[in-house]
Amino acid sequence: xxxxxxxxxxxxxxxxxxxxxxxxxxxxxxxxxxxxxxxxxxxxxxxxxxxxxxxxxxxxxxxxxxxxxxxxxxxxxxxxxxxxxxxxxxxxxxxxxxxxxxxxxxxxxxxxxxxxxxxxxxxxxxxxxxxxxxxxxxxxxxxxxxxxxxxxxxxxxxxxxxxxxxxxxxxxxxxxxxxxxxxxxxxxxxxxxxxxxxxxxxxxxxxxxxxxxxxx
Numbered sequence: 382x383x384x385x386x387x388x389x390x391x392x393x394x395x396x397x398x399x400x401x402x403x404x405x406x407x408x409x410x411x412x413x414x415x416x417x418x419x420x421x422x423x424x425x426x427x428x429x430x431x432x433x434x435x436x437x438x439x440x441x442x443x444x445x446x447x448x449x450x451x452x453x454x455x456x457x458x459x460x461x462x463x464x465x466x467x468x469x470x471x472x473x474x475x476x477x478x479x480x481x482x483x484x485x486x487x488x489x490x491x492x493x494x495x496x497x498x499x500x501x502x503x504x505x506x507x508x509x510x511x512x513x514x515x516x517x518x519x520x521x522x523x524x525x526x527x528x529x530x531x532x533x534x535x536x537x538x539x540x541x542x543x544x545x546x547x548x549x550x551x552x553x554x555x556x557x558x559x560x561x562x563x564x565x566x567x568x569x570x571x572x573x574x575x576x577x578x579x580x581x582x583x584x585x586x587x588x589x590x591x592x593x594x595x596x597x
Contacts, residue, residue, distance in 0.1 A: 431538040433504045435497065438483060440548045442535040443512060444491040446528060449519075452487050453561065453571050460522050461487055464514035468507060480507030486552045486572035488559060493552050495539075508534055553577065 433439060450457065469482050479499035486493050498504035516529035539545045553574040556563050568574030 430501055430504075430536065433498050433501045433538060435499050438495055438497050438539045438545055438548070439504065440537045440539060440551075441494040441496055441508065442491060443494070443515070444531045444535075446531040447490075449490065449529065450523060451489050452492070453489060456522055457519065458487060458571060460518035461492065461515055464511060464518055467514055468511040479503030484549060484552045484573040484577075486555050486569060486574075488555060488561065488571075493555060495545075495548055495552060504536075508536075549577075 445452070452458070452461065465482055465485060468480070480503050481497045482494060483497055484495040496504070496507065498507060512530050512534065519529050520526060539548055553569065553572055556569040556571065563569050568577065
């Protein structure tokens with residue numbers, strides 16, 4: 382009878398002491414360039430954006446998905462033009478006009494823009510609204526449904542006067558870089574170069590879009 386408590390003690394299930402789990406074993410075994418391989422179609426990486434201020438213009442690139450029609454046509458241009466004008470007039474939720482379009486060029490499957498914003502939030506709201514309007518307008522024009530913008534837009538903050546100069550020149554002359562048809566000694570009609578005051582004003586009336594009445 383005296384052995385009963387001892388027997389009960391031996392029959393009790395032993396509970397293992399909890400052990401703190403760590404990643405040390407995994408970290409010690411990492412291989413160089415190991416892990417999931419990056420897809421060639423992954424586009425712009427989701428890294429933290431550079432800081433945007435009211436004193437730093439931004440060069441932006443919007444790229445379309447593969448297989449969509451050419452953007453350098455009058456109907457497509459008008460859709461993008463309307464989206465640009467709407468984005469300029471309705472800059473997200475900002476009541477102070479925190480997003481402004483400065484320059485643009487429309488190429489075969491992508492667009493380059495120079496924009497200004499008060500901060501990163503205004504920049505994000507303005508670009509999201511612009512991309513949404515472009516996508517909806519082109520889907521309606523082409524009679525289709527689905528994704529239009531291929532990836533997250535790419536942007537580069539312009540921090541010096543030289544960078545701004547180079548960016549404007551890049552936008553105005555980008556069609557020639559891609560060997561797209563342009564009129565010799567004339568601004569690209571699919572760009573804001575038509576309104577650049579540094580050019581001679583000859584030829585602007587004949588090159589402007591048919592629906593635009595801003596050049597007189």
